[in-house]
């Protein structure tokens with residue numbers, strides 16, 4: 280293998296992640312692309328090779344709605360790689376009805392929040408502790424509200440909006456929490472709001488929401504700019520633990536800074552893993 284740095288990305292088969300993956304290969308990173316469709320991974324890999332044929336691309340099948348699939352994917356990555364310099368944990372969905380995964384967990388909670396945390400946890404042993412490694416989570420400006428600990432899967436009364444918002448709030452809280460836990464480990468953590476972007480995210484929404492995204496959403500190229508800023512900047516010029524929008528550190532709700540709640544959330548997610 281060449282001596283290039285290695286990046287891992289989820290959710291690159293469409294939307295914002297697609298542009299971020301293009302950027303990573305254009306910058307000379309070897310890229311591990313994770314996706315749930317073999318065909319989409321093949322098409323993406325061919326496209327990325329056409330941008331830069333001098334990087335190594337690895338396609339790893341991984342369905343984030345299955346803890347078993349995540350664990351198998353991470354095992355195979357650890358067998359092949361000794362280091363991952365940048366992780367872009369970007370995949371996400373927005374459901375408009377209650378869907379349970381194979382693990383019997385509400386899908387938004389599992390794919391948007393549990394999956395990226397499990398993936399980081401499984402792979403952290405191969406993240407170099409060198410002050411340059413970055414873990415980037417795709418959060419959202421829709422992060423208001425609270426973590427609904429009494430019914431974190433919204434089983435009693437499902438709201439796709441609340442489930443989505445909670446998953447993104449959880450991600451930005453755990454970004455801060457991980458950063459505080461990891462002081463002096465040499466790994467930096469960032470969460471990102473890409474803005475309102477015209478992508479496939481609202482695919483299961485009604486026609487009205489889809490039309491709003493189409494009419495008012497920015498292009499995926501513009502939506503990827505904050506991720507690109509974080510990838511291209513030195514960690515010393517960034518603020519680990521912070522939430523970035525428009526390529527700047529941005530304030531979030533006062534609730535989101537409560538690290539006791541973040542710790543309870545971390546423990547809750549750990550319990551899901553233990554029970555599966």
Ligand SMILES: NC(=O)c1ccc[n+]([C@@H]2O[C@H](COP(=O)([O-])OP(=O)(O)OC[C@H]3O[C@@H](n4cnc5c(N)ncnc54)[C@H](OP(=O)(O)O)[C@@H]3O)[C@@H](O)[C@H]2O)c1
Pocket residue numbers: 289290291292293294295296313314315316319341342343344369370371372390417418419420472473474475476477478479480481496
């Ligand atoms: N668009 C916006 O306005 C907006 C705003 C704020 C935050 N975000 C966040 O940005 C991120 C990227 O979304 P996007 O807007 O680019 O939407 P998108 O075009 O729908 O892309 C979502 C990506 O996630 C992948 N994914 C979904 N479920 C998966 C699963 N079970 N296993 C593996 N991969 C899965 C999709 O794979 P497939 O191709 O296989 O479906 C796709 O690559 C998401 O986290 C989203 O919440 C978006």
